[in-house]
Amino acid sequence: MFSELNALALARAQFGFTVALHIVFPAFSIGLASYLAVLEALWLWTGRSVFMDLFRYWLKIFAIAFGMGVVSGLVMSYQFGTNWSVYADKTGPVLGPLMAYEVMSAFFLEAGFLGIMLFGMNKVGPGLHFLASLMVAAGTVFSAFWILAVNSWMQTPTGYGVNPQGQFTPLDWGAVIFNPSFPYRLVHMVLAAYLTTALVVGAVGAYHLLASRRAHSGASEGARVMFSMAMWMAALVAPIQILAGDEHGLNTLRYQPMKIAAMEGDYQTQKGGAALILFGLPDQANATVHAKIEIPHLSSLILTHSWDGEVKGLDAIPRADWPNVPILFFSFRIMVGLGVLMAALGMTSLVARWRGGLYAWPWLHRFALAMGPAGFVALLCGWITTEVGRQPYTVYGLLRTDNSASPLAAPAVAASLLAFVVVYFAVFTAGVFYILRLMAHPPAPGEPGIEEGAPMRAAGITPAHALNPERTLNPAE
């Protein structure tokens, strides 16, 4: 009834599904944890209550996003063993220690200080509380560091040997961790997390600016401050991200040229000047791109810096080693297109700021509102590009995906996949609903920590009394 191929396809579907739903929450948490630390620092520094209002406002949202990141991350830490046991056996000696460092340096830091960040304002005072917020923010960045070292090693493995049991063994830890694609990927990903969060914060600010305009009332100071901060981030970070992405692409061209060929839709090697395909419909079966719009010689110029440089196509390698071109072709273009729009939003906001229209131009606010989810979409498309582009390998060029999976019967993988889909759908729908509902309320002066009188809650959940306004409004206390 089920073939082995089906078990493999199901295992890949399960990993793709669980990791895609996981990644959006830590990405949001990385950005939000840093934003919260900045807000608390500004509050301590200036004493302006609007920063504490915004801190409390986003803390409630952070608590939910972080909780969902924790539980979906727990699932990820067992995926390697349950569904990819051969991969786990072979890569464990190299990748396991990096993940152990992630747990020891990042997860415990986050978990240990989260309780204090969320509960402990009146137990430890503003100074120690700020330290806890900083530790949580640092933990999220450390976590990104280690997990991206793992991911990058799978793309560009260096510093390893192979032992008689067929396991990769570490020869040089510096080369394993700082493998060729790691610095580029780390910068690109952390910027993506910050940009994604800035777009969400900006969209929430824009929503409340639009709402108060409709109600003919003045916008709350909180809405204006968060919108302004988010637009600064978009204006500064989006252009830097485009540069970082370009550098990352050149790095990929050097170490994984066939991934670039697939992203560009280049099935055939082109001599005498390769054209850049702007758009088209890739046809994997016939190894061609239909209805393409292209610019002659541009691909050669970008990739080889010469008018007639040769650009290798997928025909340079056996067909069995090709990644899926249509997926890469579109995911890459969606990511780039959204990146350009983000930079456009940032630039527009600068013009608006200069002309005094930052809080007054409704079409700017509508633009920012529409771009709210753009960061998440671009992030997922970027991940699809890099991970689907790694196929058909789990460790690029060394370990094939079809030699990595667990010896499991297809029904086992199918049943667990179905269970994940059902549970994630229920849990994450609820979580996103609660987050959106919190966002629908404008940040108010004297923003409550959590509903008044409600009991203390989960990891990352502040008891109302811990954020009691009378007790904590004055940082000098």
Place this chain on the structure above:
Amino acid sequence: MWTLDLTVIWAGLIAFSVFAYVAMDGFDLGVGALFPFLSVGRERDTAMNSIAPVWDGNETWLVLGGGGLFAAFPLAYAVIMPAIYAPIIAMLLGLVFRGVAFEFRWREPRHRAAWDVAFALGSVVAALAQGIALGALLQGVNVVGRAYAGGWWDWLTPFSLLTGVSLLAGYGALGATWLVMRTEGELQARARRYALILGAALVVGLALVSLATPFLEARYYQRWFTWPNLLFTAPAPLLVALVSALYFLALRRGADRAPFLLALGLFLLAYLGLAISIYPDIVPDRISIWLAAAPTSSLAFMLVGASVLAPIILIYTGYAYWVFRGKVGAEGYH
């Protein structure tokens, strides 16, 4: 066999992580399992508040146990996970439900009843699945070469169900005694009654599992019942009997903290008993720690980090427990 090498050190560290997980997440899973038996409103809120600041840190030990196994004993990780595939997936899904319930149940009063069910069911499923996984490993898994070679229902036997129910009862006893320690009044009195019942169930479960284990594999039998090992193993059941008696006495005389500590003592004894049965294997009776260990370069690299970071982790974990010490009410700690 007794030389202290990196492999033995790492086996010890992983064993410590697993016990730290069982000791810490055990009580908060137990509180979750007791949830349906607490009255809606104040009692449930208080019980939830008593574990809210610490559950995330507690569960991090599970990530460390899994991650540490992957890193230090990749072969064991690669064999064990497919062997207990269904219980592991069930455990993860249970933990997803109960983890988000901590936050979601406060978000919308109309949904609270549903998230309370998710919290309790998730906790029960996670506890049962962990116990079943333990039984499945103890009874022996089918290994060929470097891979699991059994089916995906091999884990399900009367023995694994026994270990599952026993662990659930044990976590329940930990949860009940935790509530005895951290709450007051009616809830405390109720928790004390549950602690008596669940403690009794735990002792019965321990006895049954201990009686069955030596007959699962010849090696367990030799380990426990041959001379001179008997000299060291004979006191184990006596100690269990002694700690059990103290546990019930402490509950009877109305002690606050002693029952929780004695329940932890029972867990420690049971855990040491397991170690006696299994060591030096990591997949019982199939794969030794030396066969499964990652190369020295991996173990040494991690040990550098662990020897610096583990003490720091223990210190601030202790600090976090200290900040939130004392009796808890429905409005939070006071």
